[in-house]
Amino acid sequence: MIQVMYFAWVRERIGLPREKVETSAGTVRDLVEELAAREARYAAAFADLSALRVALDQELADFDAPLDGVREVAFFPPMTGG
Amino acid sequence: MTVRVQEETFDIGAEAGAFAVRAGGQAGAVVTFTGVVRDRPGGGLREMVIEHYPGMTERALSSIEAEAVSRWALTDSLIIHRFGPLAPGDQIMMVATAAPHRADAFAAAEYLMDYLKSRAPFWKKEIAADGAEWVAARDEDEAALHRW
Numbered sequence: 557m558i559q560v561m562y563f564a565w566v567r568e569r570i571g572l573p574r575e576k577v578e579t580s581a582g583t584v585r586d587l588v589e590e591l592a593a594r595e596a597r598y599a600a601a602f603a604d605l606s607a608l609r610v611a612l613d614q615e616l617a618d619f620d621a622p623l624d625g626v627r628e629v630a631f632f633p634p635m636t637g638g
Numbered sequence: 639m640t641v642r643v644q645e646e647t648f649d650i651g652a653e654a655g656a657f658a659v660r661a662g663g664q665a666g667a668v669v670t671f672t673g674v675v676r677d678r679p680g681g682g683l684r685e686m687v688i689e690h691y692p693g694m695t696e697r698a699l700s701s702i703e704a705e706a707v708s709r710w711a712l713t714d715s716l717i718i719h720r721f722g723p724l725a726p727g728d729q730i731m732m733v734a735t736a737a738p739h740r741a742d743a744f745a746a747a748e749y750l751m752d753y754l755k756s757r758a759p760f761w762k763k764e765i766a767a768d769g770a771e772w773v774a775a776r777d778e779d780e781a782a783l784h785r786w
Binding site for chain 2: 561563564565611614615616630632633634635636637638
């Protein structure tokens, strides 16, 4: 069971801030494919991965990163702090 | 070294003053920078809402700060970043650096700013009379990281 979190327009598009996901996905990309196949709102949010960033257990990662042992995955647009 | 992520506002003068006092006699230079919510050129911005990722935000800011401390001879540093709804003119964030010499204090402050713009999990949404939109990350901000 992985906690999946969404921020900013990803959260708005999917319509929820977080959810528990039962998955056997090996990498972030595999998880994205599973989520995108669920419903149109997920497919819309994940349509362009170049517009998204991902963090694994609160550290930035890339879409090919393995999910072994990961408890928290977050998807969000490029950050705009400062 | 201090990182604060908070919804409430802060007093720029009081923060800068306390930081300078804390820096003490070892610091010959104290640099502070404050980021402010900018209205649109013709006005009309009602609110800027800042969303963040509690937990990761503090970790990212602490790691950016630790990197600055390892690169420059800092005696102290401070990052304050707000979240929640802000109005034009409100301060969003502040960094302060203290070092024996000003070159280190200035460079470290710029480094902190560059990194927290693109590597700390904050997202800005502008609410105006004609609608709301998420502020897009700028290529220049990403490019600015390459100079370090």
